[in-house]
Amino acid sequence: xxxxxxxxxxxxxxxxxxxxxxxxxxxxxxxxxxxxxxxxxxxxxxxxxxxxxxxxxxxxxxxxxxxxxxxxxxxxxxxxxxxxxxxxxxxxxxxxxxxxxxxxxxxxxxxxxxxxxxxxxxxxxxxxxxxxxxxxxxxxxxxxxxxxxxxxxxxx
Amino acid sequence: xxxxxxxxxxxxxxxxxxxxxxxxxxxxxxxxxxxxxxxxxxxxxxxxxxxxxxxxxxxxxxxxxxxxxxxxxxxxxxxxxxxxxxxxxxxxxxxxxxxxxxxxxxxxxxxxxxxxxxxxxxxxxxxxxxxxxxxxxxxxxxxxxxxxxxxxxxxxxxxxxxxxxxxxxxxxxxxxxxxxxxxxxxxxxxxxxxxxxxxxxxxxxxxxxxxxxxxxxxxxxxxxxxxxxxxxxxxxxxxxxxxxxxxxxxxxxxxxxxxxxxxxxxxxxxxxxxxxxxxxxxxxxxx
Numbered sequence: 001x002x003x004x005x006x007x008x009x010x011x012x013x014x015x016x017x018x019x020x021x022x023x024x025x026x027x028x029x030x031x032x033x034x035x036x037x038x039x040x041x042x043x044x045x046x047x048x049x050x051x052x053x054x055x056x057x058x059x060x061x062x063x064x065x066x067x068x069x070x071x072x073x074x075x076x077x078x079x080x081x082x083x084x085x086x087x088x089x090x091x092x093x094x095x096x097x098x099x100x101x102x103x104x105x106x107x108x109x110x111x112x113x114x115x116x117x118x119x120x121x122x123x124x125x126x127x128x129x130x131x132x133x134x135x136x137x138x139x140x141x142x143x144x145x146x147x148x149x150x151x152x153x154x155x156x
Numbered sequence: 157x158x159x160x161x162x163x164x165x166x167x168x169x170x171x172x173x174x175x176x177x178x179x180x181x182x183x184x185x186x187x188x189x190x191x192x193x194x195x196x197x198x199x200x201x202x203x204x205x206x207x208x209x210x211x212x213x214x215x216x217x218x219x220x221x222x223x224x225x226x227x228x229x230x231x232x233x234x235x236x237x238x239x240x241x242x243x244x245x246x247x248x249x250x251x252x253x254x255x256x257x258x259x260x261x262x263x264x265x266x267x268x269x270x271x272x273x274x275x276x277x278x279x280x281x282x283x284x285x286x287x288x289x290x291x292x293x294x295x296x297x298x299x300x301x302x303x304x305x306x307x308x309x310x311x312x313x314x315x316x317x318x319x320x321x322x323x324x325x326x327x328x329x330x331x332x333x334x335x336x337x338x339x340x341x342x343x344x345x346x347x348x349x350x351x352x353x354x355x356x357x358x359x360x361x362x363x364x365x366x367x368x369x370x371x372x373x374x375x376x377x378x379x380x381x382x383x384x385x386x387x388x389x390x391x392x393x394x395x396x397x398x399x400x401x402x403x404x405x406x407x408x409x410x411x412x413x414x415x416x417x418x419x420x421x422x423x424x425x426x427x428x429x430x431x432x433x434x435x436x437x438x439x440x441x442x443x
Contacts, residue, residue, distance in 0.1 A: 002162045021204065022158025024194065043195050044259055056231070056261040062194045063262065064187065066164035067206055110257065131343060132256020 008068045010034075011078025019065045025051070026060040029075060036076035036105040040134075047133035050106035051075050057106075057113045057132070076105035079112065088112055088150045095146040099137035106133040111147040120151055157197055164204045169211065170292050170320055176205045177318065178294060186318065188227045189262035191255070192271045212266070212320055215239060220326030226266025226319050230254045230278075233265060242324065244333040246281040246351055253277055256343050269302070270319045272310040272375075273345075279306075279376035280351035281335050283368035287324045291317035299323065306375035328355040328364050334434035336427040340414060346371045347415045348424045352431035354391070362386045367399075367431070372407035372424045379403050382428070391436040399432065400425040 006028075007016045019028050026049045029037045040048030042061045049060040052074040079086045088108050091097070098104050107130055114121055114129040121129070126147045130140070167173040177184050183202035187193050212225035215236050222238055233239045233251035240248045254260055254268065254277045268278045269289065279302070287302045293316055302322075305313050312319075327333075337349040349370035355363045365386040367379040382402040389395045409420035 004164060020159070020161070021164035022161030022201070024157070044191055044255070047256060047258055050258055053261070057258045058261050059191075059258045062190050062259075064158075064164060064190060064194075064204065064206070066166070066204075067187075067190070067208070069166065113257075129257055132258045 004066065006065055006069050008070065009072045011074060017065075021064075021066060023065040024061060025063045025065045025068055025073075028065040029060060029073075034075045034077055038102055038105065040102070045134070046103075047106045047110070048103055050109050050133060052109055052113055055113060055116060057110045057129075059132075074109065074112075076108060079108060086112070087153065088115070088147065091146040091150040092143065095142045095149060097139065097142035097146040099135070099139045103133050103135045107135070107143045111143075111150070115147070115151055121147075123148060126151075157194075157199065158201060158204075160199060160202050161204055162202050164206065166206045166209050168209055170207075170318065173205055173207050173210050174292060174294055174318060176203065177316065179203075180205070186270075188264040188267050189229065191259050191263045192267055192273075207318070208264075222324050224265055224322045224324070226270075226321060227264045228266075230260035230263045230265070230268070231257075233278075234260065243281075243285055243327045243331060243353065246333045246335040246353075247278065247285070247324075249335045250277045250281045250337070250349075250351070253337050253339070253343060253346075259343075265322060266319045269305065269322070270312060270314060272306065272308075272312045274309055274373060274375050275346045275349070275371035276376060277337065277346055277349060277370070280349050280368040280370045282322065282324070283376060283378050284333070284351045284353040284366035285324050285327060286366070287322055289319055290321035290323060292320045293317035303378055309374045327353070331355050331364075332435040332438050334431040336431045336434075338423055338427060345414070348372055348409075348420050348427055350424060350427040350431050352428065352435050354386070354432070354435040356391075356436075360390050362389055362391065367403070367428060369403070369407060369424055369428070372409040372420050374408065377406075379406055379428070381406060386432075391432055396429055396432060400429050403428045 038048035040046035044059045044062045050057050051060045110129050165176050180203040185201045186205050208227045212227040214225040217238050230251040268276045288299045290299050332354045335351045338347045351368045353366040357363050365383040370376045382399045404425050409417040411417045
């Protein structure tokens with residue numbers, strides 16, 4: 001199989017990876033040990049594979065790894081500040097917004113992209129931002145509350 | 157899944173993209189957002205040509221007209237002041253329904269059209285706006301009406317050419333517009349969609365009418381007979397009933413996983429009625 005190199009900034013670190021030209025970003029991230037990027041439906045429906053590409057949430061299952069050349073990519077592994085959790089992560093814990101946890105990285109990354117762009121969103125805007133991430137435990141209310149609490153800067 | 161891919165190219169110009177497309181014969185595919193191409197999962201692809209660096213991401217106003225580069229994302233359309241101000245924002249509204257936030261950040265206008273889906277959300281608004289598409293190949297560029305671009309389900313007139321731009325002429329003065337979509341959820345693919353544009357005279361009679369429909373025929377279509385029925389009349393109950401009956405006659409829906417043909421035939425009448433009522437009320441399109 002042919003191979004190529006991709007250079008990207010992942011969670012603030014410069015990376016240079018050897019990939020196959022047909023590799024999807026999801027597969028490369030998991031191969032490199034970023035298991036917070038979940039393999040769900042692999043067709044852009046469930047959102048579990050969400051990462052931030054230059055600050056914007058995208059489904060890594062629908063993007064070729066080669067398309068990340070030169071980009072900033074953020075996975076859940078890069079959200080905490082050293083040993084300190086991000087306010088959003090704290091809020092998800094405080095509000096019990098985690099059930100099985102499979103969709104949690106995607107929920108937090110989508111919420112982070114929203115709050116970075118709009119620090120004080122309405123509930124409707126939060127729901128819209130989370131709508132592309134399916135929670136099969138159907139726990140939607142608490143993530144919405146957690147995001148709104150994080151936006152208020154309030155941990156409970 | 158794409159194990160046969162030998163090379164991934166990122167051309168910086170349309171010219172280079174076209175050369176790569178030609179060199180790759182039938183084994184090369186153009187990719188932009190990837191939200192349709194990856195799902196389609198064609199294992200025979202050997203060369204991928206990413207056109208998102210070829211200078212095709214732009215929205216430019218030219219007087220009252222505007223041009224949109226093919227790799228402009230749905231999120232960019234949705235957020236663009238130019239597109240939100242154009243024709244009561246019907247194209248922005250359609251872009252905002254085109255999948256989840258994650259999809260809209262990647263999916264492109266050119267891809268939505270070139271994929272050839274009869275359910276493409278951007279097609280109906282662009283048809284009522286009399287949009288044209290610019291195709292580029294080794295011989296040069298040509299501009300054709302969007303209505304002539306579609307030739308069948310997942311078939312377009314592009315051939316070996318690349319769709320590089322969508323051109324929207326100046327809409328009629330005082331136009332009233334609506335986009336309506338029915339999906340299983342807010343961000344799902346359309347079960348049926350419809351767009352309408354009306355220009356009324358000072359007596360409230362229709363001077364100019366456009367009605368376009370999605371997911372009820374092999375391609376997105378204009379409901380030309382229904383449009384003709386409206387011209388010269390007020391948008392009253394009898395006109396609406398006739399127009400919706402005509403729409404029901406003209407469509408050729410299919411049954412698939414999302415809805416039955418009968419359901420689509422019935423709901424397209426409802427969506428066209430809502431679209432025309434919204435146009436007549438002149439309230440514009442809720443974004």
